[in-house]
Amino acid sequence: MKIIIDAFGGDNAPEEIIAGGIAAINEEKGFTAVFAGKEDVIKEHLKNYEYDSSRVEILPAEEVITCEEEPTSAFRKKPGSSIALGLKALKEDEDTAAFVSAGSTGAVLVGATLKLGRISGVNRPALCPVLPTATEKNVLLLDSGANADCKSINLYQFAVMGSAFAEAMGVKNPVVALLSNGTEDEKGNALTHEVFPMLKEAAGINFAGNCEARDILSGKYDVVVTDGFSGNVALKGIEGTVGLLFSALKGEIYSSFRGKMGGLLLKPAFKNLKTKLDYNNRGGALFLGVNKIVIKAHGSSKRTAIKSAVLQAVSYAKEDLIGRVKAKLSENAREAK
Amino acid sequence: MKIIIDAFGGDNAPEEIIAGGIAAINEEKGFTAVFAGKEDVIKEHLKNYEYDSSRVEILPAEEVITCEEEPTSAFRKKPGSSIALGLKALKEDEDTAAFVSAGSTGAVLVGATLKLGRISGVNRPALCPVLPTATEKNVLLLDSGANADCKSINLYQFAVMGSAFAEAMGVKNPVVALLSNGTEDEKGNALTHEVFPMLKEAAGINFAGNCEARDILSGKYDVVVTDGFSGNVALKGIEGTVGLLFSALKGEIYSSFRGKMGGLLLKPAFKNLKTKLDYNNRGGALFLGVNKIVIKAHGSSKRTAIKSAVLQAVSYAKEDLIGRVKAKLSENAREAK
Numbered sequence: 001m002k003i004i005i006d007a008f009g010g011d012n013a014p015e016e017i018i019a020g021g022i023a024a025i026n027e028e029k030g031f032t033a034v035f036a037g038k039e040d041v042i043k044e045h046l047k048n049y050e051y052d053s054s055r056v057e058i059l060p061a062e063e064v065i066t067c068e069e070e071p072t073s074a075f076r077k078k079p080g081s082s083i084a085l086g087l088k089a090l091k092e093d094e095d096t097a098a099f100v101s102a103g104s105t106g107a108v109l110v111g112a113t114l115k116l117g118r119i120s121g122v123n124r125p126a127l128c129p130v131l132p133t134a135t136e137k138n139v140l141l142l143d144s145g146a147n148a149d150c151k152s153i154n155l156y157q158f159a160v161m162g163s164a165f166a167e168a169m170g171v172k173n174p175v176v177a178l179l180s181n182g183t184e185d186e187k188g189n190a191l192t193h194e195v196f197p198m199l200k201e202a203a204g205i206n207f208a209g210n211c212e213a214r215d216i217l218s219g220k221y222d223v224v225v226t227d228g229f230s231g232n233v234a235l236k237g238i239e240g241t242v243g244l245l246f247s248a249l250k251g252e253i254y255s256s257f258r259g260k261m262g263g264l265l266l267k268p269a270f271k272n273l274k275t276k277l278d279y280n281n282r283g284g285a286l287f288l289g290v291n292k293i294v295i296k297a298h299g300s301s302k303r304t305a306i307k308s309a310v311l312q313a314v315s316y317a318k319e320d321l322i323g324r325v326k327a328k329l330s331e332n333a334r335e336a337k
Numbered sequence: 338m339k340i341i342i343d344a345f346g347g348d349n350a351p352e353e354i355i356a357g358g359i360a361a362i363n364e365e366k367g368f369t370a371v372f373a374g375k376e377d378v379i380k381e382h383l384k385n386y387e388y389d390s391s392r393v394e395i396l397p398a399e400e401v402i403t404c405e406e407e408p409t410s411a412f413r414k415k416p417g418s419s420i421a422l423g424l425k426a427l428k429e430d431e432d433t434a435a436f437v438s439a440g441s442t443g444a445v446l447v448g449a450t451l452k453l454g455r456i457s458g459v460n461r462p463a464l465c466p467v468l469p470t471a472t473e474k475n476v477l478l479l480d481s482g483a484n485a486d487c488k489s490i491n492l493y494q495f496a497v498m499g500s501a502f503a504e505a506m507g508v509k510n511p512v513v514a515l516l517s518n519g520t521e522d523e524k525g526n527a528l529t530h531e532v533f534p535m536l537k538e539a540a541g542i543n544f545a546g547n548c549e550a551r552d553i554l555s556g557k558y559d560v561v562v563t564d565g566f567s568g569n570v571a572l573k574g575i576e577g578t579v580g581l582l583f584s585a586l587k588g589e590i591y592s593s594f595r596g597k598m599g600g601l602l603l604k605p606a607f608k609n610l611k612t613k614l615d616y617n618n619r620g621g622a623l624f625l626g627v628n629k630i631v632i633k634a635h636g637s638s639k640r641t642a643i644k645s646a647v648l649q650a651v652s653y654a655k656e657d658l659i660g661r662v663k664a665k666l667s668e669n670a671r672e673a674k
Contacts, residue, residue: 134581145518148526181482181569189485189566213570214577229526230570232518233550233563237574240551244471245582248613252606259606265599269589276585 001030002057002096003313004089007037008064008082009103011300014041017102020306022049024314025056027307031314034089034096036061036082061085067299071106075114083107087115090292098293098313100284102301108294109146109287116290119322121329123336124154125289126228127296128165129235130312132276135219140165143228144235144285150227152194153336157329159205161288162223164328168319174222177211179230185209191227194337199225204332213237242277246270283308286316288325293317338367339394339433340650341423344374345401346440348637351375351382354439357643359386361651362393364644368651371433373398373423398422404636408443412451420444424452427629435630435650437621439638445631446483446624453627456659458666460673461491462626463565464633465502466572467649469613472556477502480565481572481622487564489531490673494666496542498625499560501665505656511559514548516567522546528564531674536562541669550574579614583607620645623653625662630654 005021007014014037021033035042036059046056063081065074078084083103090099101108109127118125126143133139142158143150159176166174178195180188187210188196199207208221213234216224226234249270253263263270283305284297293316297309342358344351351374358370372379373396383393400418402411415421420440427436438445446464455462463480470476479495480487496513503511515532517525524547525533536544545558550571553561563571586607590600600607620642621634630653634646 134584148518148524179570181485181566187485189564192566212577213572213574214580216574217577217581226570227526229518229529230567233516233567233571234574235550237550237553237571238578240549240554241575241578242582243551244554245579245610245614247471248610249606252610253603256606258602262599262602262606265595266590266603269586269592269596269599273582273585273589277582 001314001317002032002034002093003310004034004036004059004086004096004099005306005310006082006086006099006101006103007035007042008061009101010297012302013102014045016302017306018042018045019049020301020303021310022051022056023303023307024310025051028311028314031055032057033310034059036086038062059085059089065104065107067104069104069107071104071110074104075107075111083111087111091115097317098295100295100297100306100309100313102284102297102299102306105145105296108296112287112290112294116292116294119289119291119326119329121333122157122161122289124150124157125287126158126161127285128162128288129285130282131217132282133217133219137219137222138169139216139219139221140223141216141231141235142223142225142288143231145228145232146287147228149229150191151336152191152198155191155195155225155227156198156202156334157289158225159199159202159207159223160328160332161325162225163205164325165286165288165321166222168316168321168324171222173206175208175220176205176223176225177208177221179213179216179224179226179234180210181212183210183212198334198337202332202334204328246274283312292322338651338654339369339371339430340647341371341373341396341427341433341436342643342647343419343423343436343438343440344372344379345398345419346438347634349639350439351378353639354643355379355382356386357638357640358647359388359393360640360644361647362388365648365651368392369394370647371396371426373419375399396422396426402441402444404441406441406444408441408447411441412444412448420448424448428452434654435632437632437634437643437646437650439621439634439636439643442482442633445633449624449627449631453629453631456626456628456663456666458670459494459498459626461487461494462624463495463498464622465499465625466622467619468554469619470554470556474556474559475506476553476556476558477560478553478568478572479560479562479625480568482565482569483624484565486566487528488673489528489535492528492532492562492564493535493539493671494626495562496536496539496544496560497665497669498662499562500542501662502623502625502658503559504665505653505658505661508559510543512545512557513542513560513562514545514558516550516553516561516563516571517547518549520547520549535671535674539669541665583611620649629659
């Protein structure tokens with residue numbers, strides 16, 4: 001099995017990307033890492049690491065799509081980019097299981113949709129990160145940003161795909177909630193009011209009703225569905241608050257001698273917590289709904305995040321994630337309302 | 338000047354509400370606290386406190402609206418409730434400046450709109466909490482939940498009202514941002530795409546463009562406008578993350594002796610931080626757009642939160658908040674797009 005890694009996507013490309021890919025190779029067997037990007041540069045970087053060279057390949061791609069470019073036109077104008085060639089190889093080669101990129105989100109999503117095509121029964125693929133919760137469980141939040149405007153059928157399909165994804169990760173009968181502005185059944189906006197009965201009626205969805213944003217990370221739910229605008233607001237609100245709290249805490253700690261002593265003693269505790277909450281360490285967000293596995297890592301990903309994203313891709317491939325999503329969709333097919 | 342306090346609204350009513358109202362009286366001069374609710378019960382509670390009795394009144398109201406009741410019908414069916422009679426007195430008495438309640442949000446909003454009426458030029462009033470940020474500044478987030486579905490003209494008016502509110506709080510030329518799924522101008526959903534140029538063109542609004550949810554609390558903005566669904570998601574996402582982080586940190590601290598020692602030393606730091614971030618301590622959310630000052634405190638408010646909410650109401654009244662909002666709206670009037 002091959003995993004294609006976009007060596008030229010992200011703020012820390014290519015160094016951290018290549019380091020992360022090699023770390024993945026060295027940590028787990030059973031796959032080949034294919035680095036897409038400028039061949040010379042990749043070769044030069046690879047010299048810095050020790051690894052089984054039979055498990056590393058290069059997919060030459062001389063063009064680079066930056067985050068400043070308009071995604072759709074950039075993707076079309078640069079057929080020789082690491083994103084375009086990476087996705088092309090993913091589509092064409094049966095043995096290639098996934099594409100991992102920390103590059104332009106827009107270009108990866110547009111490219112994946114165009115090159116790989118949507119799974120039958122999916123109108124809009126969704127970006128789906130795996131978030132840590134207050135318990136040992138994870139929660140899937142989709143759509144977290146691919147589709148700013150959604151229809152009820154999109155959210156319905158997100159619930160089906162999210163359930164299949166959670167099942168592939170070992171969750172039995174995953175609990176699905178609809179993000180809303182209150183927990184009561186009648187809360188919501190026009191969109192959620194339309195989706196609510198669709199989710200309630202669906203035999204294949206274990207629907208728990210509305211959930212508030214404060215409960216996304218509570219561990220009560222395995223899957224939270226919403227439109228890409230609200231999902232993005234929720235995700236970034238959580239992310240921003242974590243960052244703010246850690247920096248405010250740092251400020252408090254450094255403001256007194258007593259604080260500094262306490263901070264020193266709590267260093268391991270803070271580190272544990274940061275590791276647990278930092279979703280960068282958890283790899284990337286799956287682009288769920290296209291015909292193969294595409295993982296979008298955070299633009300600021302360093303080697304650990306890239307390693308996690310690659311290992312995530314490997315495990316999804318082993319669990320036949322796409323096959324499971326297809327099966328669940330066909331079992332729960334329904335028309336738009 | 339009189340401030341009406343709903344003594345029978347909220348999880349901790351009437352005890353904490355009355356205690357909070359009395360604390361406000363004892364802390365600041367220049368106003369009278371009017372407790373709305375069951376006269377006997379309020380009288381009984383008042384015996385527990387020392388205060389200037391010339392500054393406390395009771396507005397007898399025998400009915401109570403609970404949070405379980407459907408707001409609109411509860412408000413109509415219970416004309417003798419503390420919410421209905423409190424808002425009636427607020428409307429009718431010129432010397433009464435504000436109504437403060439920790440009761441049913443829906444009933445307070447519906448009641449305020451019906452009894453007090455909307456300010457001319459406001460299609461939809463908005464719920465507007467004052468949030469702490471990473472800096473010394475505060476930020477206003479509106480609408481944080483009154484209107485799940487909004488049109489562009491609503492968000493435009495939120496920006497105008499929010500600017501006037503920030504100005505009344507002493508902010509010069511307040512910076513207004515539009516909550517979106519990215520900072521670039523072209524990011525957003527159908528609604529924000531329509532609002533964006535309206536805000537850009539408005540002479541009276543210092544518009545800074547789109548902002549992501551992660552930056553709401555950054556201190557970069559004085560006012561963040563959004564629809565009530567996304568605003569609620571943002572607010573509760575922030576709230577939930579703060580709660581989760583503190584409880585996770587507690588878990589880490591108690592998991593080792595070293596942690597316990599560190600936690601002991603950091604107790605004052607944690608307390609400071611909690612005080613700073615806990616928006617309950619900051620009083621309540623202003624219901625902005627009706628003809629008088631209405632403050633909705635959190636349902637779980639204890640005496641400190643109620644005291645803050647009452648003092649908040651007093652300061653808004655002193656700053657002639659409603660007059661300023663009216664003036665700003667008439668200067669920046671525009672038609673729906």
